[in-house]
Amino acid sequence: MSLYLTTPIFYVNAQPHLGHAYSAIIADTVCRYHRLAGEEVRFQTGSDEHGEKIVEAAEKAGLATKEYVDQISNLFREAWPGLAIEPDNFIRTTDPNHIKTVQDILQKVYDQGDIYFSEYSGLYCKGCERFLTEKELVGGNCPDHLTPPDAVTEQNYFFKMSKYQQWLIDHIKDNPEFITPERYKNEVLSFLSEPLEDLCISRPTSRLTWGIALPFDDKFVTYVWFDALINYLTGIGYPDDPGFAQQWAGAEHIIAKDILKPHGIFWPTMLKAMGLPPYRKLHVHGYWNVNDTKMSKSIGNVVRPGEMVEAYGADTVRYFLLREMSFGLDSSFSNEALVARQNSDLANDLGNLFSRSLTMVGKFAADKTPQPGSTSEKDTELAEAAIRMVTEFQNQMEQYNFHRALQAVWEVIGRANRYIVENAPWELAKDPANSEQLATVLYHLLESLRLVTLCIQPVMPETAKKMAAALGTDYPATFADHSQWGLLKPGTAITKPDSLFPRLEKKKKGEPAVKEQKPAKDKKNDKQKESANENDGLMNFADFQKFDLRVAEVVTAERIKKSDRLLKLTVMAPEERTIVAGIAEHYQPEEMVGKQVIIVANLKPAKLMGVTSQGMVLAAKDGKTLVLSALSDTVPAGSKVS
C-alpha cells in the first residue's frame, strides 16, 4: 500500500494562518505515521496562484502579479519547515509543466465533447468570482460581500458536470469512506440530490488575463478551480511519469470544509471525464476559531504560524492542534488553552515522567539501562498497557482520530507515573536486597518511555528524537521493528537531556506569547490581564475600564433557604443572569422585582449557598443601613455604566 497525501494548494491572496498550518500539520503527521507503518508515502502541498482575486491583491500590494504570487508563495513554502512540516513536493499552479498539463486535459475533455460553448447571463459577483442566483441576494447585494453583483451576459465554456452526477452518487454510496467524516459525505450527497448544473470553466480575457489560456480558444482563460484541482495530478507527473498510475491509486486529499464542493463534486467528475479513477479518500476538517470568535482579517485576530512557532516551538503547536480538535469539527484556539496543554500534558505528565525516570536511572543504576529480573504483576500490567497503547494509537490514527490516539498515549504516561509511586524506587534503593526489583522497575519505565517515543514520533518528531537519543535507542523507523516489548539493551548508556518541555507561566508580566488581537468589542476583557502593579492606592483609567458595570433589571427575586441575608435575583442585563445579593435583611423579594440596579457584570462567578452568582449588585452601606444603587431615571436593561 502506498499513500499520496495532499493538502490543498493554498490561495495566495493572503498570508498563511492557523488554518493552513493545521491542514499541513495533519498531512505531515499522517505521512510520518504511514512511513512508520512501513508504507511508501508522498506528501504534496503548494500554492494556487491564478484568478481575479490574486490580481486584485497584487494591485493592492502595488506589485506586478507575478512578483506578488512569487512572494506569497514563498511565505507558504517558508512557513512549513518551522513547524517540522516536510512535504516532498511544493507545487505552484504557475509552474510551466502544470500549465501544460491543464491545457492538455482541457483539450482532451473538449475533444471528447464534455466541454461546450454557451451563452450565460446572470448576476456576477467579483468577490465570489462566480454568478449568484437571484435567491441568494440579500437586499440586492451579494450576501458575503455586501456589494451589488453585475448583470453580465457572457459566452463561456461549460463542463458537462451533470453528465457524471449519477455516477458520482453511486460512487459515494458504494464507497462509504470516500468522503469522511460522515457529516461531509452527507452534505455532498444532499447537494447531489438536486440536479447539478454544468460548471462554467472559462473566463473571457476581456475580464481576466491572469490564468491559463484555453488551448482551443485563446479569448478565454481557465476558471481557477478547474486549473487548481489538477495540481494533484501534475504534482506526480501526470500523464507521462511511469509511476503515476500507482501513486494516483493511493491519492488522498486533506481539505478544510470551505472547499468541500470543489473537492467533493467538481473534482471527481473532472477525473471521471478525464478517464481517471477518483481519488481514494477526501478528509475534511473544520475551522479553528480564536477565542471562540471566527478568525478573520477584518476582525484582526488571525493567528500566524510563524508567531506560534516562535512562542511555543513546533512540537507543542503540533501536539496542541492535534490533541485539541476532533477531526472534522470546529475548535477554538487560545493561548490559555495552549499553555494549559503545554503545562499539564507536556511538562507535568510527559516531560516530568521522562525527567524523573532518567534521573533515577542515573542515581540508582549508574546511567545505564539496567538488566531486568523477574517480574511482578505490576510490571506486567505496565508492559501490557504499553503494548496495547501502540495498537490503540494505530487504530485511532487510521481513522484520523488524532485526539483519541494521543489520549491513548497519555493514559500510559499516567499509568507509568502511578507505577513509580507504587514501586517507590527510592525506597528499593535503600536496601541492596531489592536490587533486582529496582532494576526491573527502572527497565519497565524506560521501555514504556521507548514505546511512548514511538507513538509520538509522527506528532512530535523533535521530541521523539531527543527521547530516543536519551534512551540510547534508534529513532523509530517502523512500528514493525519497534513495537515489541524489551528492545532496550541492558548496559546501554542513558544520557539525560535538558527538560523536554518548560513549564510556561501564565501570569508572568511579559506579553502573552502569541498576541491575540481580539475583536474591538472584547477589548475590555483583554485589558483585564494588565495588572495594577504599582500600588499607590490610585488606579489608572485602564484599570477602571476593567469593571464591566451595567444596569440590570430585576425580573424575579426569592429568598435563599437557610440564609437570612441572601436573595437570589434573576436580572436582565441585557441577557438573563442569576445574582445572589446579601440584601435580604434590607429588602423584601417582592419589592425587588422591576427595580433597576447597577451590577458588576464581569465578576468571576461564585457559589453562595449552593447558588452560582454571576455578578454583584452595588449598594451603599452605612452601619446597619443598606441602600441599593439606583439611577435617577429608567434606562434600557444592560446599559453600560461608566
Add this chain to the structure above:
RNA sequence: GGCGAUGUAGCUCAGCUGGUUAGAGCAUACGGCUCAUAUCCGUAGUGUCCGGGGUUCAAGUCCCUGCAUCGCCA
C-alpha cells in the same frame, strides 16, 4: 423555508447496536510522597444527561414534539 448535525459535571468532551450507583481530562479542595520540570500519587465532590410527551420490565441511548446553536441548500 428545506435537509442535516449538535445540545451530558465550572470548562473541553467520552458514552457502540437501550440494561447494574452516568464517565475522562482540566480547574477546585484536602491529604500523602520526595525520584522528578513547586512536579507526582490518593481522596472529595457537584450533573433536571436542553424542555415536554411517549414506547419499554428498563432510555443519556429509541419515537414524537418544542427550544437553542451550527452547517449545507434555496
